[in-house]
């Protein structure tokens with residue numbers, strides 16, 4: 087993991103002092119709410135429905151035990167004993183007081199954390215593949231790149247007042263687990279014919295009101311040129327992006343309106359004008375950062391662990407969990423374990439302070455002091471010896487963290503929705519809860535197989551409902567909550583935007599409708615055919631009929 | 642806010658406390674974190690007074706996001722917002738009945754006023 | 755309107771004269787009248803140009819060596835286009851004074867300086883709410899940031915220097 091040096095440490099401390107001063111100037115009237123709002127947002131402070139909300143950056147989803155324990159403490163001391171992991175792998179606290187935020191920031195700085203740019207019209211927290219350093223198909227670990235961008239984008243003098251928020255994601259694998267094509271900039275690390283490392287640069291993806299898949303503007307950018315090229319892209323966006331309409335201000339609209347070709351031309355012109363070498367990080371700096379992500383001191387282990395095999399035969403529940411929640415590690419004898427925060431009937435992504443401490447202990451004891459947060463709002467222990475998996479699982483069971491549903495239908499992604507969020511048009515958590523309850527049966531979940539449901543409480547699409555196999559969007563219709571269902575979205579390399587199945591449904595009708603959709607799939611699927619493939623083959627018609635049935639069913 | 646843009650009567654005035662974030666209601670005298678203490682305006686003149694109170698509190702940097710909410714009166718004459726959003730805002734998360742005003746919690750630090 | 759630079763309040767010597775007709779030593783003209791003002795500038799007046807933040811670099815580039823000041827309008831504190839224009843002008847070799855004009859806030863002072871601005875002009879009401887001391891304090895609240903090419907003191911170069919001296 088990256089560790090702060092003296093420069094990073096001072097930078098973050100100074101930002102805390104700056105925020106403290108900004109709060110004081112808001113209170114004495116030097117700053118109006120209009121002026122203060124972007125300042126607090128850029129430090130992760132929202133005003134939500136019931137209270138302020140604080141969003142803490144977890145850069146590229148990587149956490150140490152010490153950091154997670156600090157979050158647990160903050161949750162207890164300044165919040166109400168729990169936190170929420172978001173789809174951008176950050177942590178949100180729902181109940182802090184503005185007056186306490188500077189103190190919280192100090193506690194975060196103590197463990198090399200901050201809230202810088204977790205909101206606002208600036209470059210947001212950079213995300214990466216949650217199996218970075220673990221996946222066998224990786225060309226290069228994306229985290230050093232993400233860390234370089236994190237530093238470069240922090241308080242960037244030129245790009246702190248962009249037309250709109252700007253999100254960057256990095257993946258190091260051909261199998262995109264970071265949803266890069268739904269980002270303002272997606273970077274895919276690859277090798278060219280000469281074997282050199284570089285990036286495919288994709289721009290203009292995004293969800294929200296106008297979902298778009300990013301277009302490639304550079305098929306291969308040499309690794310060393312990254313920061314200069316990003317500066318060119320951001321400058322073009324800062325100058326040309328629309329500022330007349332907040333819903334048209336994302337870079338995806340600019341790329342769409344002027345065309346990817348013209349946009350590419352503008353970027354390349356600007357890039358040609360720049361003095362690249364004066365902007366980019368020198369190779370020693372890149373190497374300095376990369377060194378922090380060197381593989382941990384793995385043991386040389388046999389291919390199979392007899393202890394692991396025996397535990398599976400002896401304990402069915404463990405065997406189920408292991409078959410669903412493990413991801414293959416590039417090293418023999420290890421596994422990456424997904425810890426689901428999707429217990430049936432609970433709010434997706436919520437975790438109590440007590441649970442955070444359990445997770446921290448497990449990371450320290452069994453996973454080289456490392457945890458990952460996923461965009462599916464789960465936690466990963468990235469490097470667990472297979473020999474240790476049973477012990478890990480037992481500890482998870484005791485902490486109510488052993489749901490065996492990673493990637494299954496009850497592993498629902500949901501934003502906070504109207505239960506917390508002031509922008510929401512409808513609630514999303516109760517829908518997630520009702521669906522999880524409907525599909526609670528473990529065997530049935532496994533029979534249905536990989537299927538992701540994503541629920542957003544408004545058109546901002548924080549839960550990425552457009553790219554859910556089944557997407558649910560909560561809206562308001564004649565003074566009531568109404569839910570629109572989309573089908574066929576895909577967040578992987580074959581990124582696709584789901585299509586609407588019909589008019590909005592009442593909350594009570596959502597579980598029946600989803601169940602019928604799943605039944606249509608089960609009836610028509612070929613052997614081993616996943617849900618999303620079946621939807622592609624069958625088209626929307628058989629599923630649309632289901633929504634019509636619901637709408638016309640006698641009350 | 643002009644009268645034309647006002648929500649239908651009766652209305653109450655709510656806001657968030659600037660320092661603590663808690664949802665607060667104008668009682669006619671102070672800002673209270675208890676919805677049952679909200680002053681209910683039943684006519685245009687009353688609503689105009691609420692608007693004046695909102696403007697003043699905003700100017701004094703006491704509260705943010707102040708606005709009028711249309712309410713219905715329950716059996717005991719207490720104001721209940723008509724819209725589901727404002728109802729959740731005055732109660733707390735519907736998925737966590739153990740949190741927020743509905744559970745008797747408040748973030749308001751009394752010395753802040 | 756009040757003017758300040760990194761040292762504090764500053765006297766404004768520039769006279770706004772859209773079409774360049776004013777009789778003064780330092781005149782600030784519009785883009786439309788820039789060429790005319792420059793060509794008719796026989797008596798060594800100093801010419802500045804006031805631009806909107808939608809002006810393209812190409813419009814100014816041919817004249818940069820003859821202009822003494824460019825004043826870039828910020829229509830609101832949330833509109834950051836001026837920062838990029840300043841950066842482009844500096845990169846294109848503009849050596850004169852760069853002024854930001856509009857309702858910027860103290861917290862943007864450091865960004866403005868880093869992007870190449872020298873001074874900021876704000877409204878009187880604005881300055882009354884945010885006194886000069888706040889601007890100066892805000893300008894130095896973050897001692898070093900990470901970007902190369904935005905002022906002398908950046909962390910990347912500092913790290914490089916530290917490596918070189920073997921610290």
Ligand code: SF4
Nearest residue numbers: 501507510543544548
């Ligand atoms: S999608 Fe809408 S409701 Fe959900 S968190 Fe985002 S802004 Fe709030």
